[in-house]
Amino acid sequence: MPKKRKPVSTALVTVAKSVRRTTPPLSDEVAVAAAVEAWAERTTNPLSRRRDELMHDKRRAVADLLAFSKKHPFAIRPKDCLAWRAAMEARGLKPNTVYARLSRVSSFFEWLRSDPVLGKFVKTNPVLLARPKCPAPYQTESGKSLTDGQMNALLALVKRKADAGSVTAKRDYALLLLYFLSGLRRTEAISLTGKDVEFTETGGVIIKYKQKGGKYLGRELADPEIRTAIDDYLAASGRKNVWKSIRPLWTRHDRAGKPGLPLTSHGFVFNLKKYALEAGLDGFHLHQTRHTFARIFAEESGSLLETQEALDHANLATTRAYVQRIGVKKDKASGIIRRRMQ
16 A cells, blocks of 8 residues: 655655754655645746646756755755756756756745745755856847748748648647747747637637736737648647637647647657758757747848837847847838828
């Protein structure tokens, strides 16, 4: 008969008591895991569509530090966090990834310190001296945006696989096309449900999504290709009944193309990187679709302010990081002014 799992409160007290020993043993793994689970649950928005994914990332960050240091959480010191950071950098992890993991672990220790019992044993946050400055969100436009040729090569490759009958490729093509056409952020597109997509009378779609910061917005995509791609995917997967429902628009298809659990951004990116390598794009990452959208929109509109609005940026400085230059500002005024001249 399996042992009953201790309540979270009891497990936390067990963690606290373990520090009274000279060397806290790793046999307290169950109690530590309960503490991590309690922290992840209580610091993650229960209404977030990415709740499971966010909690997974939080657990993973703490587990990685504990496995690296081989120490009890209460025995972790700044030097351990510095060594962990150096090890992640040596593994080639990107600055944003390193910063994100250290930030999550820092949140864990702050949560421990705020607990009336555990706070007695965690006087300082060991991550504070190890966490680097927040990296610049994006360095150069040229290093992030795809060229038109690269974009078309990637889309063409996934489209060929979709046309060959692969349900997974049909899903990936529709989703990749959505990212390029809309410039949506990673989570905004991956978390769409059936009720978040509406068809327009002109053959396009309206995407309703939750913007970064929690505000809900709607965006029209007039190109009929995106409507065709989404409809083709749902028909091939036998999921046409998803429309107007709260079920996920994108699912996994691990077993002979049959729909399964909701698709995660990690799963989609895993496939996308394979497509990119096959298309000759080394080091591709999903956010380049947003940068490519920004580059093309800025070139066509000639307006940084319009590009800011299209990207849903609150700060114009963030838009400048995406689009460092606009070659020729489009003329939208002279014709209007000339018509009013005597």
